């Protein structure tokens with residue numbers, strides 16, 4: 001039977017590399033590339049068809065950062081497919097990243113140097129903003145839009161895979177400020193929230209046949225990472241990056257390597273997976289890719305609380321949207 005795989009943020013980086021790898025694994029797959037920009041989506045589709053000329057590659061317009069777009073895209077998915085075998089929740093942003101060079105150089109000579117290169121802990125901040133739905137943009141894109149998509153498509157789903165990050169950190173997340181309006185680590189907070197949500201989904205939905213996993217792709221050179229430093233700087237330090245890679249397995253560097261754990265999960269029986277583990281894409285000094293589970297720093301109780309808070313926010317957002325739609329209808333009649 002033809003399997004259907006939907007991937008958000010599939011037009012570049014790790015998402016696009018995953019598409020390549022999945023088509024190489026199973027040429028009978030039906031891939032659905034869910035992207036916000038249809039021109040970029042078309043380009044990705046053409047690239048995939050160049051290497052897999054008989055592949056079934058569909059496109060879906062989806063801006064995960066917009067409530068209306070998620071609801072419309074979900075309607076479209078329900079009209080097109082009877083089921084989604086794998087939903088990869090991969091789209092993500094890190095807007096206005098700032099590298100603290102002082103902390104970076106201090107870190108270089110500390111005991112935490114390996115950890116710093118693997119997680120960017122303590123050296124990276126972001127500046128977030130409100131989107132047109134009145135939500136924090138990073139929270140809306142990296143977490144809430146995906147949550148809403150899952151809620152809309154639930155009867156069709158069986159496997160969920162989140163592209164999280166080792167940058168996810170408990171101390172960056174606050175239940176009282178789950179959107180991270182106050183701090184400057186919105187990326188870390190949103191990724192920690194996705195880890196928690198994945199655990200909560202497993203607790204609530206495994207009995208109904210829905211399984212969720214999280215991965216970290218390692219440090220991969222993509223549009224997201226190129227946004228952290230000026231491009232000339234990346235060109236300068238690229239040889240150093242490849243050198244560091246010999247000593248640290250988290251420097252996966254290429255999108256193909258970064259997609260290792262996403263691909264690996266595609267081949268696993270969901271019952272054999274650990275809901276409390278994050279599956280890391282790793283690359284050895286000799287260039288061998290492998291996947292390694294590592295325990296996440298998460299409380300089950302807290303993950304349930306986050307789940308309830310997301311349900312509440314969903315209600316609020318839907319109510320607001322229907323009020324806006326009603327207002328629009330009234331003014332159209334006038």
Ligand SMILES: NC(=O)C1=CN([C@@H]2O[C@H](COP(=O)(O)OP(=O)(O)OC[C@H]3O[C@@H](n4cnc5c(N)ncnc54)[C@H](OP(=O)(O)O)[C@@H]3O)[C@@H](O)[C@H]2O)C=CC1
Nearest residue numbers: 009012013014036063064065091092165219220222223224
């Ligand atoms: N690169 C790295 O080192 C790491 C990346 N990650 C995670 O991997 C995931 C993929 O990122 P990566 O491949 O690195 O970076 P890219 O920037 O190449 O890919 C991000 C993808 O998400 C899409 N996207 C962003 N915002 C939206 C939106 N509102 N609606 C729909 N699609 C959207 C982008 O589309 P568009 O082209 O239109 O912008 C793009 O296709 C992210 O979740 C990221 O956080 C995790 C750890 C490390």
Ligand SMILES: CC(C)CCC[C@@H](C)[C@H]1CC[C@H]2C3=C(CC[C@]12C)[C@@]1(C)CCC(=O)[C@@H](C)[C@@H]1CC3
Nearest residue numbers: 116117118119120165166167218219228237240
């Ligand atoms: C030799 C150089 C001067 C090295 C440059 C240092 C930094 C630019 C990198 C060191 C650790 C990196 C890192 C990320 C981005 C680039 C660094 C800060 C990520 C935050 C990218 C996105 C993620 O989700 C994380 C898993 C990465 C962790 C490590």
